Amino acid sequence: MQKYAKMENHKLNIDLIDSFEKIPVKIFTTPKLGSAYVAAEIASLIKEKQRIGEPCVLGLATGSTPISLYAELVRLHKEEGLSFQQVITFNLDEYYPLEKEALQSYWSFMHRHLFNHVDIDPANIHVPKGELPKEEVKKHCLAYEQLIDSLGGIDLQILGIGNNGHIGFNEPGSSIFSKTRMVSLDNSTRIANAYEFQNISQVPRMAITMGINTILKAKRVLLMAWGMKAPIIAKTVEGHVTEQIPASILQQHNDCSFIIDENAAAELTRIKSPWLTGECEWTPQMIKRAVTQMALKMNKPILSLTTHDYNENGLGDLLVEKGEAYDINLQVYYLLRDSITGWPGGKADAVIPNHPERTEPHPKRCLIFSPHPDDDIISMGGTFMRLHDQGHEVHVGYQTSGNIAVTDEFVTRFLDFAVGFEEQFGIDNNKSQHILSEARSFIDHKKTNQIDTPEIRSIKGLIRRCEAKATCRYVGLKEENIHFLNLPFYETGAVEKKPMSEADILITMELLKKIKPHQIFCAGDLADPHGTHKVCLDIIFESMHRLKASGEKWIADCWVWLYKGAWQEWDIAEIEMAIPMSPDQVMKKRFGIFIHQSQKDMVPFQGSDSREFWQRAEDRNANTAKLYADLGLTKYAALEAFVRWHY
Numbered sequence: 162m163q164k165y166a167k168m169e170n171h172k173l174n175i176d177l178i179d180s181f182e183k184i185p186v187k188i189f190t191t192p193k194l195g196s197a198y199v200a201a202e203i204a205s206l207i208k209e210k211q212r213i214g215e216p217c218v219l220g221l222a223t224g225s226t227p228i229s230l231y232a233e234l235v236r237l238h239k240e241e242g243l244s245f246q247q248v249i250t251f252n253l254d255e256y257y258p259l260e261k262e263a264l265q266s267y268w269s270f271m272h273r274h275l276f277n278h279v280d281i282d283p284a285n286i287h288v289p290k291g292e293l294p295k296e297e298v299k300k301h302c303l304a305y306e307q308l309i310d311s312l313g314g315i316d317l318q319i320l321g322i323g324n325n326g327h328i329g330f331n332e333p334g335s336s337i338f339s340k341t342r343m344v345s346l347d348n349s350t351r352i353a354n355a356y357e358f359q360n361i362s363q364v365p366r367m368a369i370t371m372g373i374n375t376i377l378k379a380k381r382v383l384l385m386a387w388g389m390k391a392p393i394i395a396k397t398v399e400g401h402v403t404e405q406i407p408a409s410i411l412q413q414h415n416d417c418s419f420i421i422d423e424n425a426a427a428e429l430t431r432i433k434s435p436w437l438t439g440e441c442e443w444t445p446q447m448i449k450r451a452v453t454q455m456a457l458k459m460n461k462p463i464l465s466l467t468t469h470d471y472n473e474n475g476l477g478d479l480l481v482e483k484g485e486a487y488d489i490n491l492q493v494y495y496l497l498r499d500s501i502t503g504w505p506g507g508k509a510d511a512v513i514p515n516h517p518e519r520t521e522p523h524p525k526r527c528l529i530f531s532p533h534p535d536d537d538i539i540s541m542g543g544t545f546m547r548l549h550d551q552g553h554e555v556h557v558g559y560q561t562s563g564n565i566a567v568t569d570e571f572v573t574r575f576l577d578f579a580v581g582f583e584e585q586f587g588i589d590n591n592k593s594q595h596i597l598s599e600a601r602s603f604i605d606h607k608k609t610n611q612i613d614t615p616e617i618r619s620i621k622g623l624i625r626r627c628e629a630k631a632t633c634r635y636v637g638l639k640e641e642n643i644h645f646l647n648l649p650f651y652e653t654g655a656v657e658k659k660p661m662s663e664a665d666i667l668i669t670m671e672l673l674k675k676i677k678p679h680q681i682f683c684a685g686d687l688a689d690p691h692g693t694h695k696v697c698l699d700i701i702f703e704s705m706h707r708l709k710a711s712g713e714k715w716i717a718d719c720w721v722w723l724y725k726g727a728w729q730e731w732d733i734a735e736i737e738m739a740i741p742m743s744p745d746q747v748m749k750k751r752f753g754i755f756i757h758q759s760q761k762d763m764v765p766f767q768g769s770d771s772r773e774f775w776q777r778a779e780d781r782n783a784n785t786a787k788l789y790a791d792l793g794l795t796k797y798a799a800l801e802a803f804v805r806w807h808y
């Protein structure tokens with residue numbers, strides 16, 4: 162077992178220190194590898210129980226986190242003969258009220274992802290019932306607990322974690338003594354789970370969940386977390402036990418481990434500030450991280466940091482190894498200063514040694530990959546405009562149609578326009594009238610989460626294409642520089658997408674070979690393992706690797722820059738190129754975002770942030786500018802940030 166620092170009665174166990182973690186945490190490079198590890202532990206438990214002739218009682222979770230675990234268990238069943246005949250399962254929770262057959266029920270989820278594909282006896286499957294009359298729920302919960310106890314308890318409990326620290330649906334404030342019961346869902350959970358439904362109003366307000374006590378009674382607990390869970394993971398394993406973070410109570414379990422990926426580990430002290438937990442290699446990047454963190458924490462510009470500050474912040478080692486505080490300050494200051502440039506494509510006829518981009522060739526062929534039809538303008542609108550205005554040949558490759566994020570009302574509104582347009586100009590409008598009436602009748606009778614007809618999906622895609630084209634025209638691009646890839650992985654009509662396929666890669670390689678870009682910009686949402694952006698990024702990475710391997714010459718001189726999607730920004734110390742925007746450019750970008758009318762106001766699948774996209778973009782760009790200013794650099798109105806990907 163991995164060593165960890167366990168704090169009991171506020172005393173540190175000195176023998177076990179190499180992190181601040183109070184629960185053993187295993188970090189994997191990808192969710193797939195973490196899931197394979199958990200699946201292997203489950204498989205060996207099932208086999209061991211089989212060998213001694215006992216049933217194996219598993220506690221299971223739903224949500225996006227365990228999907229790859231269930232895929233691996235199904236593979237182990239199909240390819241390696243792992244049998245579930247002696248397995249008894251208890252799911253953590255279920256929405257209330259919700260029929261089990263509903264697409265969004267956890268009963269359906271479990272059947273879709275696991276039970277339908279393995280040899281489990283249906284009588285051994287237990288999921289809390291979300292369809293009982295309210296007066297029967299208490300009895301049902303009691304029986305659920307008793308059944309678990311009568312089987313000798315849960316042998317292994319799988320958990321995910323909510324951004325608010327919930328486990329099961331035990332929201333902040335849940336008692337350590339809680340048992341299986343009906344709970345009311347936290348608003349943040351309803352918002353986070355709204356992606357499973359058409360919109361937030363359809364997310365049930367209540368749920369039935371196993372209690373914290375039920376979970377703590379499991380003999381072994383494995384909590385998994387991927388991607389954007391880093392802040393809550395750090396609080397859970399490094400902070401105090403508190404009912405305000407229900408998962409932190411797992412510190413009191415004697416056989417619990419966290420299985421997480423590198424992104425979810427990013428805020429752990431041993432990863433984020435490794436100099437505080439042991440020796441670290443003082444690379445320029447590590448020094449930049451340590452010094453910027455210290456400056457922001459101390460609320461001091463970098464050049465004002467003193468030897469005393471270094472010692473106070475656990476950076477005495479750095480002084481011993483690298484010398485005077487002032488010299489280190491300067492080194493970091495120059496790194497930050499050199500990342501700022503108004504010339505994202507390189508400055509023509511200028512030799513600036515530490516400029517983030519090379520000067521030659523000039524002008525460059527630049528290809529911006531935009532996962533959805535508005536990511537280009539939202540995430541790098543200022544840079545997009547600068548590249549064009551500075552004479553580069555800018556292309557945009559829109560990767561997906563983005564058609565699920567358009568409301569039905571937009572479809573009938575645009576069809577009305579098409580019918581009216583044809584009528585106005587004496588064009589036969591029988592066909593469009595027919596399409597309009599079909600669409601109206603489908604939409605009028607549409608059930609929750611019913612997949613749109615192919616016609617409606619294509620109209621929704623067309624609406625988004627027109628908006629993207631209008632934005633490109635607004636920036637000044639020629640029609641032939643706008644490329645719609647309509648990648649097939651996205652075209653399920655539902656939130657859950659297909660995995661990346663050969664077709665996606667071939668389409669992307671085709672565009673790359675046609676343009677032969679000197680510069681590529683793409684959404685580097687590395688911490689978004691289930692989202693569209695991550696699949697889009699994986700497709701580009703795979704295409705680039707293949708083109709490089711095939712010996713394409715241009716690729717040796719092609720630089721790839723990653724921007725973050727609408728939700729987050731790069732950590733200040735990671736940024737390698739920061740493009741300033743004047744107040745006027747901020748306004749110009751805002752109007753560019755406004756062109757995406759179908760994404761304004763209440764868009765479907767908005768996520769947990771109720772701000773509109775232009776507001777998020779402006780807040781984020783202004784915040785980056787503020788951080789640079791806080792560190793003692795010039796204060797710009799806004800900055801867009803990029804990190805280079807080396808391949």
Ligand code: F6R
Nearest residue numbers: 222223224225226321322323329
């Ligand atoms: C699921 C459950 C929840 C999820 C948590 C994380 O049965 O009880 O606690 O594990 O909300 O959800 P995802 O995995 O979708 O991030």
